[in-house]
Amino acid sequence: MKVIIIGGVAGGASAAARLRRNDEKSEIILFERGEHISFANCGLPYYIGEVIRNEENLLVQTPEGMKKRFNIDVRVLSEVVRIHRETKEVEIYDRKNDKRYTESYDKLILSPGASPIKPDLEGVNAKNVFTLRNVPDTLSIKDYVDNEKPESAVVVGGGFIGLEIAENLKERGLDVKLVELSNQVLAPIDFEMAAIVQNYMKEKGIEFYLGDGLKGIKHNTGYSEVELNSGAKIEADMVVLGIGVRPEVSLAKDAGLELGERGGIKVDQTLKTSDSNIYAVGDAIEVIDYINGKQSLVPLAGPANKQGRIAADNVCGRNETYDGTQGTSVLKIFDMTVASTGNNEKLLRRFDIPYEKSYTHSASHASYYPGSSTISMKIIFSPEDGKVLGAQAVGFEGVEKRIDVLATAIRAGMTVYDLEKLELSYAPPYSSAKDPVNMAGYVASNILKGDNKVIHWDEIERLDKEESILVDVRTPMEYSLGTIEDAVNIPLDEMRNRLDEFPRDKKIIVFCKVGLRGYLALRILAQNGFKDVYNLSGGCSTYYPVIE
Amino acid sequence: MKVIIIGGVAGGASAAARLRRNDEKSEIILFERGEHISFANCGLPYYIGEVIRNEENLLVQTPEGMKKRFNIDVRVLSEVVRIHRETKEVEIYDRKNDKRYTESYDKLILSPGASPIKPDLEGVNAKNVFTLRNVPDTLSIKDYVDNEKPESAVVVGGGFIGLEIAENLKERGLDVKLVELSNQVLAPIDFEMAAIVQNYMKEKGIEFYLGDGLKGIKHNTGYSEVELNSGAKIEADMVVLGIGVRPEVSLAKDAGLELGERGGIKVDQTLKTSDSNIYAVGDAIEVIDYINGKQSLVPLAGPANKQGRIAADNVCGRNETYDGTQGTSVLKIFDMTVASTGNNEKLLRRFDIPYEKSYTHSASHASYYPGSSTISMKIIFSPEDGKVLGAQAVGFEGVEKRIDVLATAIRAGMTVYDLEKLELSYAPPYSSAKDPVNMAGYVASNILKGDNKVIHWDEIERLDKEESILVDVRTPMEYSLGTIEDAVNIPLDEMRNRLDEFPRDKKIIVFCKVGLRGYLALRILAQNGFKDVYNLSGGCSTYYPVIE
Ligand SMILES: Cc1cc2nc3c(=O)[nH]c(=O)nc-3n(C[C@H](O)[C@H](O)[C@H](O)COP(=O)(O)OP(=O)(O)OC[C@H]3O[C@@H](n4cnc5c(N)ncnc54)[C@H](O)[C@@H]3O)c2cc1C
Ligand SMILES: Cc1cc2nc3c(=O)[nH]c(=O)nc-3n(C[C@H](O)[C@H](O)[C@H](O)COP(=O)(O)OP(=O)(O)OC[C@H]3O[C@@H](n4cnc5c(N)ncnc54)[C@H](O)[C@@H]3O)c2cc1C
Ligand SMILES: CC(C)(COP(=O)(O)OP(=O)(O)OC[C@H]1O[C@@H](n2cnc3c(N)ncnc32)[C@H](O)[C@@H]1OP(=O)(O)O)[C@@H](O)C(=O)NCCC(=O)NCCS
Ligand SMILES: CC(C)(COP(=O)(O)OP(=O)(O)OC[C@H]1O[C@@H](n2cnc3c(N)ncnc32)[C@H](O)[C@@H]1OP(=O)(O)O)[C@@H](O)C(=O)NCCC(=O)NCCS
DSSP states (O other): OEEEEEOOSHHHHHHHHHHHHHOSSSEEEEEOSSSOSSBOGGGHHHHHTTSSOOGGGGBSOOHHHHHHHHOOEEEOSEEEEEEETTTTEEEEEETTTTEEEEEEOSEEEEOOOEEEOOOOOBTTTSTTEEOOSSHHHHHHHHHIIIIIOOSEEEEEOOSHHHHHHHHHHHHTTOEEEEEESSSSSOTTSOHHHHHHHHHHHHHTTOEEEETOOEEEEEEETTEEEEEETTSOEEEESEEEEOOOEEEOOHHHHHTTOOBOTTSSBOOOTTOBOSSTTEEEOGGGBOEEBTTTOSEEOOOOHHHHHHHHHHHHHHHTTOOOOOOOBOOOEEEEETTEEEEEEEOOHHHHHHTTOOOEEEEEEEESSOTTSTTOOEEEEEEEEOTTTOBEEEEEEEESSSHHHHHHHHHHHHHTTOBHHHHHHOOOOOOTTTOOSSOHHHHHHHHHHHHHTTSSOEEOGGGGGGSOTTTEEEEEOSOHHHHHTOOSTTOEEOOGGGGGGOGGGSOSSSEEEEEOSSSHHHHHHHHHHHTTTOOSEEEETTHHHHHHHHHO | OEEEEEOOSHHHHHHHHHHHHHOSSSEEEEEOSSSOSSBOGGGHHHHHTTSSOOGGGGBSOOHHHHHHHHOOEEEOSEEEEEEETTTTEEEEEETTTTEEEEEEOSEEEEOOOEEEOOOOOBTTTSTTEEOOSSHHHHHHHHHIIIIIOOSEEEEEOOSHHHHHHHHHHHHTTOEEEEEESSSSSOTTSOHHHHHHHHHHHHHTTOEEEETOOEEEEEEETTEEEEEETTSOEEEESEEEEOOOEEEOOHHHHHTTOOBOTTSSBOOOTTOBOSSTTEEEOGGGBOEEBTTTOSEEOOOOHHHHHHHHHHHHHHHTTOOOOOOOBOOOEEEEETTEEEEEEEOOHHHHHHTTOOOEEEEEEEESSOTTSTTOOEEEEEEEEOTTTOBEEEEEEEESSSHHHHHHHHHHHHHTTOBHHHHHHOOOOOOTTTOOSSOHHHHHHHHHHHHHTTSSOEEOGGGGGGSOTTTEEEEEOSOHHHHHTOOSTTOEEOOGGGGGGOGGGSOSSSEEEEEOSSSHHHHHHHHHHHTTTOOSEEEETTHHHHHHHHHO
């Protein structure tokens, strides 16, 4: 068997290695347009930031290494420019020798990835305007920072890559401003969770232009001027565009392979394209969203590597399926960790999928043991059966652990009731006897069972002030340091003696710092005949970041 | 309704709080024999070690706090000395006022915990011999260290508490020796995994007496002498016994409640004892082992807290079940983390449950990003369907995360094939595109599918040297630094050209550092007609610690 692979990084190199393990005898040729294969895409921002100091560390494998270890014929600087499906051949442009030739295949695996979106706007092709996808891109940015010593940068795009670049440029001493068309950074998480991240980044000195888009860049002597749709103008020495990627589908399209509704290469569960001899994996393909079942583009390394392995298996006649992508992801931003899995509210709303949600703010480990910090967590679940649909968390320690547990729970089809029962490891340096994931389960279950009637952060401003009362059940000390507008203070621990201060003819909204004392207050009121009582989910810790 | 709770810490206090949330109107009395309720048992060793500096931090709640917040009548220094089931009364000995009285109940919840085992041996009652369960125990030990300034300690027992005490005394500057009857520390993990922990503890200066038991302690002026079964004698200034706990069942037994086969209080799935008005939770009860279905004693805080909540729910007529305990646990020992979940080999063998196992040694996060370390992981699974039965991990970063993911997978009944597909969060500071849990899934699946025929560390010394050959497939450099006895060196990357050096009439055992290159070597050999080839699972990284 002769297998040709197009693209030599996450999906492609993984497929090649697995192919060889499956089949020692087949001929495997891997074509890569660029100079490098198997590079650490995900490490690139950290090379710019000098966190990763050695360029060699970015190369996980080399063509020579792949030859020796896997007996794979790796051809770099070799772009596949055409697929001839009828003759089962590919046409290659050898960039080094400026030559064209063809190779035949029995099976073909496409892993061409995605390319950074570069909008067709004035000034984006100047030498101080960058995108970041591969090693050459990385070196250009780093060389520019090293040699031109820019003092300021504008990063356009508040996704993972944009934020990583912002952090790394900031760490290099630049003054960094971030422009994002949406009203929040990090699309995978929801607005109020992103607010926590933005506030922290502001503390770290990043300046934001949210809800504003790039209009063009004017280049003057000595500096550039970034113009935004709003009319705002930002001076900067360099600009990095991180506004998303587009699946690399031109080759597939030209060959007449079917594309999906989102513009990626269409594949079935075995990762086969519309041509039974051609498989496709990675950023270039459309996957099924594991939660909502719709087509989706999820450009992440974990899925790409796993898909590469599955495609290799199927090429070899092993029967493996890819069951969909949850979009589990994590980002380090300075000391903060932001992670999520499954669907967010925006997505569920788009597909009209009913959901309920809950917020918790739990200690990352037992608070009596030094060094704990708060994990702010949101889980989204089905109001019918409690099935977990998504989870988002922000904090400083143990954030990705909880999201990985929740990602596993989602994969298993667990409900919020199952989360209560998860037996997670506990010792004081690591967690609490009720892990934050258990706690999220309790809180969500209480909502579903009607034990905790919640109101959410965005409903507060829509309250009818005549018909409702806000009661801050925290201590007078906490209250005095700031509370929600118009709220009165009746501390939880005094409530049983002050029940007559609660009106019986109004909607009562109780709240505290995180929602726990509010819940206790609600329990007391509800069982004392107050019918119309709501607890602010997540308390001030969810409410404040949004209004800050 | 009047509910009485016996025991005011993990299970008892949790039950009390939940009871009140469920039912604002019932009368709840909580009896605690000791002076404190709601203390942080799990934090006690760290107070001795001065990691937790403030004694108050050990008290999560106080009787006054419980009164104010939950309107619970907490009576400390009040031992329940008898349960009169016929009249539904308990008899209390008020230790403060030296008085006895009775209280009636509608429902009773027992959470009396467990008591440290103190063997009936010479010298164990001296004032420099300690056990650790509660705050007074902690203060005695700490006072002794602070005031008597002991220079050396013997800790008897290599369980979690023994190791935590050993660490904390070591951190206080004492010379610490650890005695353990078994041939390994940490019973929840297996021998070869414990070897890694022991080697590390030795590096940290802890001296071990394994496979040796306490015979008695002689007290001389100025020092004590700990005598072991082997005849060994250890001089020490203090001794701490951490040889396990025994469920506190005397009260239940006297009242005629059924006990289980392991000696704990017997309960059904709703945590009801043999008396339908009495529930029991925590260290005192027998639970169903979630994996093997047998009765088990698992003295851990997570289960105790969760059971307290469930018992409270059932007392209030809510229908909640406790589905068994996996024994998920974690220990910090110096900088190292040891965690496990599910059954280990010892347990599975005892119950004749068939299993297969695999070892991996994966980077805690992308190795090109600074600061990664190795996680040594063992997973145990059913040879029939691949169901995960247990997992153990040792390392320095991200260990408990992987065990929590595996604990969730076990709870969901997942197989090793499911582990391959888990979509866990990846960015370079946190993991690899194939997370160590995915990797463990791949390796285990390959074993089950026959793609990777493994031999285990303990089979090496039983090999027939005439009939078999050991081939170290690492580099000549690695080989020169030490290898397994009698092994020859044929580096992986040269193998395809040196196939004639492999004998066709012998069993071939290939090995490398962690098992990966050995697997690749095996794939090459197997597909070149070599029939009898095995890869050393976990490679030298599993083999060496045992023989060290
Ligand atoms: C800066 C950065 C940071 C990232 N961080 C993370 C992270 O933290 N976590 C995460 O999960 N993901 C991250 N990603 C995403 C991740 O790298 C991708 O999802 C993954 O690499 C996709 O794999 P792939 O094989 O589809 O594409 P790629 O890895 O991009 O490989 C595609 C290759 O195909 C080559 N190619 C394309 N067309 C042709 C052709 N016609 N002929 C020959 N060769 C061709 C390209 O040159 C390219 O090298 C990051 C990406 C970037 C750029
Ligand atoms: C030093 C130490 C470290 C630990 N570390 C961890 C850890 O890191 N992780 C983990 O999961 N677990 C740990 N544990 C175990 C955990 O603390 C227990 O599993 C948990 O506390 C059990 O809860 P319980 O309610 O059953 O018993 P306890 O918490 O012990 O509470 C029982 C209470 O009942 C009282 N009592 C008993 N009989 C009577 C009576 N007749 N009348 C009145 N009162 C009575 C006792 O005085 C006691 O205070 C640790 C335990 C110790 C001692
Ligand atoms: C380098 C690269 C070619 C490696 O591919 P690979 O060989 O499939 O991956 P790994 O080196 O992680 O090895 C995994 C294999 O080793 C096996 N393995 C790992 N540890 C093992 C152990 N201890 N014992 C036995 N086998 C082991 C696994 O089972 C798996 O084999 P399988 O797929 O046949 O089941 C590819 O991952 C790559 O190019 N990576 C860089 C690009 C990239 O991923 N970028 C995005 C992220 S930055
Ligand atoms: C202190 C103690 C009495 C607290 O009991 P508790 O009130 O049940 O526990 P918590 O304070 O963690 O609160 C959990 C409750 O708050 C709710 N909650 C937590 N965060 C919330 C939030 N953000 N919004 C709404 N509700 C929230 C949970 O749903 C849960 O209520 P539920 O059980 O009715 O569902 C008990 O845990 C204890 O004594 N602990 C110390 C002893 C011990 O555990 N030792 C062993 C470990 S060291």
